[in-house]
Amino acid sequence: MSLNEVPNVPxxxxxxxxxxxxDFGGVWAVDGASFEAQSxxxxxxxxxxxxxxxxxxxxxxxxxxxxxxxxxxxxxxxxALKPHERARLGLVxxxxxxxxxxxxxxxxxxxxxxxxxxxxxxxxxxxxxxYWREQEEAVLVKAFGLMDRFAMSEKRxxxxxxxxxxxxxxxxxxxxxxAEPKLLLLDEPMAGINPTLARVIEGYLSDLAxxxxxxxxxxxxxxxxxxxxxxxxxxxxGKVIATGKMEELLKNxxxxxxxLAG
Amino acid sequence: MxxxxxxxxxxxxxxxxxDILACWSFNLQYGVAGILNFAFIMFQAVGAYTAxxxxxxxxxxxxxxxxxxxxxxxxxxxxxxVAGVVAAxxxxxxxxxxxxxxxADYQAMVxxxxxxxxxxxxxxxxxxxxxPAGLALIPEPLxxxxxxxxxxxxxxxxxxAICVIVYLFVHRVTxxxxxxxxxxxxxxxxxxxxxxxxxxxxxLFIFVFSNAIAGISGALLVEFIGAWSxxxxxxxxxxxxxxxxxxxxxGNNAGVIMGALLVPIAFNEATRFIPPFGRPGxxxxxxxxxxxILAPIFLWFWPRGIIPERxxxxxxxxxLLVGSDQSPTRPEMTTAEAKGExx
Numbered sequence: 001m002s003l004n005e006v007p008n009v010p011x012x013x014x015x016x017x018x019x020x021x022x023d024f025g026g027v028w029a030v031d032g033a034s035f036e037a038q039s040x041x042x043x044x045x046x047x048x049x050x051x052x053x054x055x056x057x058x059x060x061x062x063x064x065x066x067x068x069x070x071x072x073x074x075x076x077x078x079x080a081l082k083p084h085e086r087a088r089l090g091l092v093x094x095x096x097x098x099x100x101x102x103x104x105x106x107x108x109x110x111x112x113x114x115x116x117x118x119x120x121x122x123x124x125x126x127x128x129x130x131y132w133r134e135q136e137e138a139v140l141v142k143a144f145g146l147m148d149r150f151a152m153s154e155k156r157x158x159x160x161x162x163x164x165x166x167x168x169x170x171x172x173x174x175x176x177x178x179a180e181p182k183l184l185l186l187d188e189p190m191a192g193i194n195p196t197l198a199r200v201i202e203g204y205l206s207d208l209a210x211x212x213x214x215x216x217x218x219x220x221x222x223x224x225x226x227x228x229x230x231x232x233x234x235x236x237x238g239k240v241i242a243t244g245k246m247e248e249l250l251k252n253x254x255x256x257x258x259x260l261a262g
Numbered sequence: 263m264x265x266x267x268x269x270x271x272x273x274x275x276x277x278x279x280x281d282i283l284a285c286w287s288f289n290l291q292y293g294v295a296g297i298l299n300f301a302f303i304m305f306q307a308v309g310a311y312t313a314x315x316x317x318x319x320x321x322x323x324x325x326x327x328x329x330x331x332x333x334x335x336x337x338x339x340x341x342x343x344v345a346g347v348v349a350a351x352x353x354x355x356x357x358x359x360x361x362x363x364x365x366a367d368y369q370a371m372v373x374x375x376x377x378x379x380x381x382x383x384x385x386x387x388x389x390x391x392x393x394p395a396g397l398a399l400i401p402e403p404l405x406x407x408x409x410x411x412x413x414x415x416x417x418x419x420x421x422x423a424i425c426v427i428v429y430l431f432v433h434r435v436t437x438x439x440x441x442x443x444x445x446x447x448x449x450x451x452x453x454x455x456x457x458x459x460x461x462x463x464x465x466l467f468i469f470v471f472s473n474a475i476a477g478i479s480g481a482l483l484v485e486f487i488g489a490w491s492x493x494x495x496x497x498x499x500x501x502x503x504x505x506x507x508x509x510x511x512x513g514n515n516a517g518v519i520m521g522a523l524l525v526p527i528a529f530n531e532a533t534r535f536i537p538p539f540g541r542p543g544x545x546x547x548x549x550x551x552x553x554x555i556l557a558p559i560f561l562w563f564w565p566r567g568i569i570p571e572r573x574x575x576x577x578x579x580x581x582l583l584v585g586s587d588q589s590p591t592r593p594e595m596t597t598a599e600a601k602g603e604x605x
Binding site for chain 1: 431437445459578579581
């Protein structure tokens with residue numbers, strides 16, 4: 001696919017990034033990136049270190065404001081929204097560094113994942129537990145279900161800060177799922193964890209994709225990208241160099257050169 | 263019990279109640295929400311001044327030796343309640359400045375600066391609260407209800423009742439999903455935001471709510487001791503409350519009661535009995551030094567305090583137990599439990 005062109009498939013596109021730019025003191029970390037992520041698929045965002053991948057995820061998630069450009073989710077322009085407003089629309093992300101709530105237990109981490117709970121509203125101060133008890137029960141059922149699915153039940157009362165690196169990654173994904181995301185941004189979810197657990201996480205991501213969850217994945221392991229992702233966006237020096245399937249990109253000399261030079 | 267002993271004991275109990283309220287308030291901000299409010303004592307002082315000028319009557323009274331604003335004579339408990347509202351209003355303004363855009367360390371700096379500025383303004387603006395001399399002869403509320411001998415005990419009862427009422431509200435926050443989400447924002451603000459939490463709104467709310475408690479604690483104190491001046495609320499007083507919360511156990515309502523008992527009460531009282539030595543005032547000065555050292559010592563060796571933050575456990579929802587052989591009992595012991603790290 002040609003450079004920086006937005007594919008003309010608006011019906012299936014769930015996330016659309018249009019000519020996104022972001023500079024840090026005159027240095028363009030993202031320089032006119034445009035791409036799309038199809039609904040119900042895992043789209044990979046790959047590239048050498050410093051390519052601007054994490055900055056793009058920060059811009060999509062709302063942690064950073066773009067200098068110019070647009071982010072559209074499900075056809076809606078979300079560029080001006082704050083991170084928590086994007087999350088309430090179903091755009092949830094994980095971080096490159098583990099971002100567990102360390103002094104909360106595993107179960108509590110999951111319970112926090114549900115946005116806009118009744119018990120978080122200020123009137124809970126006046127009305128008390130009867131205002132939020134019923135919803136809390138439903139949230140608990142959901143959390144126990146997730147712990148069961150991800151084989152983390154035995155860790156439910158463990159402080160999240162005491163978990164291993166891989167378990168923290170898993171917890172982040174579980175916590176994101178509590179929010180029932182429509183789009184999940186995953187920033188290197190398998191970085192720095194042992195290969196066995198990485199394969200387990202890969203299996204979970206594959207299952208989630210089969211269930212129809214749209215994901216944008218930053219990943220350096222090209223084998224993983226090849227197995228998981230239906231489309232790949234390749235970035236270098238803040239620009240989208242190419243998009244397509246992994247096997248196509250591996251034949252692209254521009255991509256190979258950028259990776260080797262990166 | 264002799265009259266002087268009654269006075270001593272009741273004074274200690276009222277101070278304990280006031281310090282417990284202050285520590286709960288500070289703990290909601292620092293221990294639960296992760297806001298390091300170095301201007302804390304200012305909110306307590308605002309409550310004290312508000313209650314004073316709503317109780318004192320016109321400044322022309324008592325020979326007109328004091329100059330202050332308002333000068334109303336409102337009945338108990340209105341001055342105490344209004345003190346809470348005024349402290350909350352001030353907290354809202356300070357929160358809008360400090361909590362919206364700044365990182366946590368800069369927030370703490372801004373608070374400290376605001377506290378120092380407030381002391382300077384009140385000290386130098388003589389018509390506000392009588393400048394450096396402060397306010398005195400603040401009437402005792404409810405004193406007409408009992409004999410002078412029984413009054414201190416009545417006030418201990420009032421203080422205890424206010425502590426119970428405040429605790430019910432504090433507990434509602436800390437035991438609800440609101441408290442859980444605040445603790446999540448304390449641990450990782452960005453991650454909480456990415457999960458749909460309006461972190462600024464939540465932190466602003468808890469800042470306003472807890473500083474209302476600080477204002478009430480100041481009002482309760484000033485109505486008992488009958489005087490208040492800038493020397494009562496120098497910024498270093500905040501560090502006494504901070505140390506009490508760290509020593510008692512951040513994030514634990516019972517822990518900070520222990521902290522309030524140990525640091526501002528027991529420690530200060532114990533040093534009264536040390537015979538004077540060295541230069542005059544050396545023992546008093548050493549108190550501040552020791553309190554200053556106590557906080558880092560605890561942060562180094564017992565960072566979770568004497569009564570650490572409670573680990574929240576949840577029962578398996580009943581609906582999941584129906585038709586399964588899953589037991590609602592706890593799962594196998596975790597490593598931390600085996601080490602005895604749980605409470």
